[in-house]
Amino acid sequence: MTLVTEVSGDRHQSARPVLTMRGINKSFGAVRALTDVDLDIHAGEVVALVGDNGAGKSTLVKILAGVHAQDSGEITFDEKRVSIPSPAASRELGIATVFQELSLCDNLDVVSNLFLGREIGAAALDEVEMEKRSWELLRQLSAKIPSVRVPVASLSGGQRQTVAIARSLIGEPTVVILDEPTAALGIAQTAEVLNLVERLRERGLGVVLISHNLADVQAVADRVVVLRLGRNNGVFTVPDVSYEEIIAAITGATDTAITARDSRRGEESR
Amino acid sequence: MSHPPATTELAPRLPLFRLRSGELGSVPVVVGLVVIWIVFEILNPAFLSAGNLVNLALQCASVGTISIGIVLVALVGQIDLSVGSTSGLAAAIVGIGMTSGGWPLPLAILGALVAGALVGLLYGFLFTRFGVPSFVITLAGLLAISGLQREVLGPDGTVNLPYDSFIVQFAQVWFLPTPIAYGLAVAAAVVIALTGWLSMRKRVAAGLSAPSPLSVIVRPLALLVVLLVVVWYLGTDRGIGASFLFFLALVVAMNYVLTRTRWGRSVYAVGGSVEAARRAGIRVGRVYVGIFVLCSVFAALGGLLAAGRLTSAGLSSGGGDTNLNAIAAAVIGGTSLFGGRGSAFSALLGIVVIQSISSGLTLLSLDSSVRSIITGAVLVLAVVLDALSRRSRAAHGRG
Numbered sequence: 001m002t003l004v005t006e007v008s009g010d011r012h013q014s015a016r017p018v019l020t021m022r023g024i025n026k027s028f029g030a031v032r033a034l035t036d037v038d039l040d041i042h043a044g045e046v047v048a049l050v051g052d053n054g055a056g057k058s059t060l061v062k063i064l065a066g067v068h069a070q071d072s073g074e075i076t077f078d079e080k081r082v083s084i085p086s087p088a089a090s091r092e093l094g095i096a097t098v099f100q101e102l103s104l105c106d107n108l109d110v111v112s113n114l115f116l117g118r119e120i121g122a123a124a125l126d127e128v129e130m131e132k133r134s135w136e137l138l139r140q141l142s143a144k145i146p147s148v149r150v151p152v153a154s155l156s157g158g159q160r161q162t163v164a165i166a167r168s169l170i171g172e173p174t175v176v177i178l179d180e181p182t183a184a185l186g187i188a189q190t191a192e193v194l195n196l197v198e199r200l201r202e203r204g205l206g207v208v209l210i211s212h213n214l215a216d217v218q219a220v221a222d223r224v225v226v227l228r229l230g231r232n233n234g235v236f237t238v239p240d241v242s243y244e245e246i247i248a249a250i251t252g253a254t255d256t257a258i259t260a261r262d263s264r265r266g267e268e269s270r
Numbered sequence: 271m272s273h274p275p276a277t278t279e280l281a282p283r284l285p286l287f288r289l290r291s292g293e294l295g296s297v298p299v300v301v302g303l304v305v306i307w308i309v310f311e312i313l314n315p316a317f318l319s320a321g322n323l324v325n326l327a328l329q330c331a332s333v334g335t336i337s338i339g340i341v342l343v344a345l346v347g348q349i350d351l352s353v354g355s356t357s358g359l360a361a362a363i364v365g366i367g368m369t370s371g372g373w374p375l376p377l378a379i380l381g382a383l384v385a386g387a388l389v390g391l392l393y394g395f396l397f398t399r400f401g402v403p404s405f406v407i408t409l410a411g412l413l414a415i416s417g418l419q420r421e422v423l424g425p426d427g428t429v430n431l432p433y434d435s436f437i438v439q440f441a442q443v444w445f446l447p448t449p450i451a452y453g454l455a456v457a458a459a460v461v462i463a464l465t466g467w468l469s470m471r472k473r474v475a476a477g478l479s480a481p482s483p484l485s486v487i488v489r490p491l492a493l494l495v496v497l498l499v500v501v502w503y504l505g506t507d508r509g510i511g512a513s514f515l516f517f518l519a520l521v522v523a524m525n526y527v528l529t530r531t532r533w534g535r536s537v538y539a540v541g542g543s544v545e546a547a548r549r550a551g552i553r554v555g556r557v558y559v560g561i562f563v564l565c566s567v568f569a570a571l572g573g574l575l576a577a578g579r580l581t582s583a584g585l586s587s588g589g590g591d592t593n594l595n596a597i598a599a600a601v602i603g604g605t606s607l608f609g610g611r612g613s614a615f616s617a618l619l620g621i622v623v624i625q626s627i628s629s630g631l632t633l634l635s636l637d638s639s640v641r642s643i644i645t646g647a648v649l650v651l652a653v654v655l656d657a658l659s660r661r662s663r664a665a666h667g668r669g
């Protein structure tokens with residue numbers, strides 16, 4: 001996979017963003033969910049989208065997923081202006097979205113879930129080909145799935161999330177959006193999913209990761225985009241930003257309950 | 271990133287190669303059936319006589335066909351409580367069309383099936399458009415359709431079908447000549463063996479885990495032995511009825527569609543999780559409408575078989591325990607009412623169980639009231655087992 005190394009080698013400098021959002025506005029009736037929001041996504045980069053509850057993160061990615069249409073503002077994909085009127089249009093552009101819940105059918109096995117909605121085979125399903133490709137895909141992601149012929153209900157939370165993420169790759173997307181993929185997971189399973197996110201980056205994909213867990217964000221993200229009350233509130237490059245700075249941008253104040261707690265604890269331990 | 275290693279190492283060693291209906295599949299039903307047969311045979315040795323079994327098969331065809339439709343709606347987690355009335359309406363249309371209507375029979379049959387399709391279309395529309403629970407829509411439908419049935423039948427209330435008409439001959443006079451039955455049994459086994467063998471070869475070529483050549487041969491061989499014994503034994507009496515064979519063919523065809531086609535996969539997906547199916551790009555509304563239409567068409571078809579078998583269509587067509595037996599058969603056969611689990615073969619297994627009980631009790635000259643009570647009890651038992659297995663799956667993280 002030489003292509004992957006090329007892309008990831010110089011991802012920060014020369015690459016133009018694959019996807020840009022400029023001046024996005026979105027209201028639900030009287031609620032202004034998004035005001036003049038900008039977002040860039042580069043190939044081979046993990047962008048973390050953070051913000052408090054109701055900051056507008058899900059709304060922003062739902063616009064990319066074709067679930068909602070923006071009121072104003074423009075989206076470009078590969079430097080061409082695009083509109084994303086439906087989930088199908090989003091998928092055709094090469095944007096894959098992994099929603100946090102309700103993305104798998106518990107009664108179907110892994111292969112059926114991976115290929116759901118885009119099965120291989122003309123008149124009859126080609127189960128052998130689908131199973132073969134499932135193994136190839138899961139192996140590329142170093143996924144630990146014991147069998148692809150068990151119902152996904154019998155898999156652990158992390159394995160299920162792996163299947164959901166693997167499924168988004170079936171359509172060969174260029175951008176993958178993960179809405180709180182680790183929210184319900186334990187420590188080991190979270191690590192599994194984070195490894196997976198890194199592997200997506202190695203494959204040269206642009207990844208948008210929504211998370212409330214700043215440790216996770218700092219572990220895998222290249223950039224952190226902060227939303228606050230539906231507006232951009234800072235973009236940070238990960239190695240250069242501290243935990244406190246991100247917290248400050250999320251909450252909108254340097255002197256908050258959280259930073260106060262942290263400094264208090266710092267003093268006590270001294 | 272290095273190239274992935276050979277594909278076999280992680281491959282499953284489990285015998286789960288296909289979508290299965292539940293943890294134990296059809297084993298409990300088959301065991302239950304054997305027990306029922308043994309008990310009734312002890313109580314009355316006429317039970318397992320070839321003549322009785324030939325009749326039993328004929329009795330299975332009509333309600334069994336209706337039950338295929340129930341399997342379909344249950345797979346998407348819905349129900350149709352009006353299949354009995356729909357079958358009665360179809361019988362009435364054919365009866366009146368053929369006799370006082372003077373229609374050619376194919377037209378009358380087509381009319382009955384189209385009426386069924388329209389009923390299903392209406393249910394599908396009401397369900398997908400307004401989100402009314404299917405049991406309410408179809409309960410209202412039950413009332414309205416039986417009214418329609420009375421309207422079609424007119425003041426007399428009953429029409430007798432001509433004995434020499436195709437529909438009557440097909441449902442009770444025509445039997446498969448024994449040599450042809452043997453031929454079909456062999457052909458079925460050969461087809462299963464061949465497809466199994468080809469699929470095994472293909473899996474090996476693709477580097478996937480494959481069943482052993484022995485197991486590929488043993489299954490069709492066992493099936494062949496069973497089929498040959500059945501054909502021989504029933505052949506000592508009148509043989510296999512055309513209508514029963516027709517029902518079998520419908521089950522096999524529906525099973526193929528459900529397990530091997532994209533549409534079938536989308537049916538299971540919708541039954542498993544509607545939202546996940548929608549997000550995967552499946553047009554959920556169309557799946558529901560298609561299912562309701564198919565269910566009502568199967569109900570109409572079953573009504574035609576019943577009319578042919580009774581040589582008449584009347585107010586009582588599709589009444590009585592038709593509804594309940596069709597639903598009970600699907601559940602007893604192992605299809606879950608909670609959606610996403612089951613198989614077309616449930617209709618076959620379930621209806622054989624129900625008709626065995628009914629036939630056995632009749633042989634003991636027990637009243638029909640006792641039959642109703644026992645069938646009701648068996649249905650409750652099946653539903654309880656369904657709910658229990660669902661709960662245990664949830665407890666073991668198997669959805």
Ligand SMILES: Nc1ncnc2c1ncn2[C@@H]1O[C@H](COP(=O)(O)OP(=O)(O)OP(=O)(O)O)[C@@H](O)[C@H]1O
Pocket residue numbers: 028031032033051052053054055056057058059060
């Ligand atoms: N479909 C909708 N109808 C009306 N208001 C909505 C809708 N979706 C979102 N909103 C509003 O838009 C705002 C942003 O919501 P959004 O779901 O994008 O937040 P979020 O950042 O994803 O929060 P969380 O971290 O809790 O998931 C909220 O005020 C929310 O109430």
Ligand SMILES: [Mg+2]
Pocket residue numbers: 057058059
């Ligand atoms: Mg959200």
